[in-house]
Amino acid sequence: MAKKKVEEPKIFQILKEAESGIPMKELSRKYGFTEQTLYRWRNKYGGLELSDIKQMKELERENSELKKIVANMALEIQAIKNVLGKKF
Template identity: 40%
Template sequence: MNKRFTEQQILGFLKEAEAGMPVQKLCRKRGFGDASFHTWRAKFGGMQVLEARRLKDLEVENGRLKKLPAEAMLDTEALKVVAKGKP
């Protein structure tokens, strides 16, 4: 997600477009590309601010949880190397 804009701002942009502002004009006025707008609409379309924040929190937690098995495998491999080197 774009770090320049908060979830609240992004949802505001989406609401402006829903209210009838042309996407090209909105993008030019707010300083982002139309590709970003379409990505946001696909991700946040129909959400409220609290839902978007919860989604972001879940994505962060999911990334952290994905790292846990990889770190455990690295620890196991390191222990095997250390155990192998003992006389």
């Protein structure tokens, strides 16, 4: 089953409803997510403002890109070492 991509404003709205006292079971039926997903969002985003959530998502994307760059550089370094025949 494919995962649904949920935008930050929707997550924020759902969590605000949960904070207002609506049971997680009811919210899971209303929005079509498992209760576990809602609890995971609450643990990850609970207490944050929408701007904080957006900033966190942007930092996660940037971190992912940087990890890819580092992995590519490590491959290039290894290839250069292999070409030069040196063992470090």
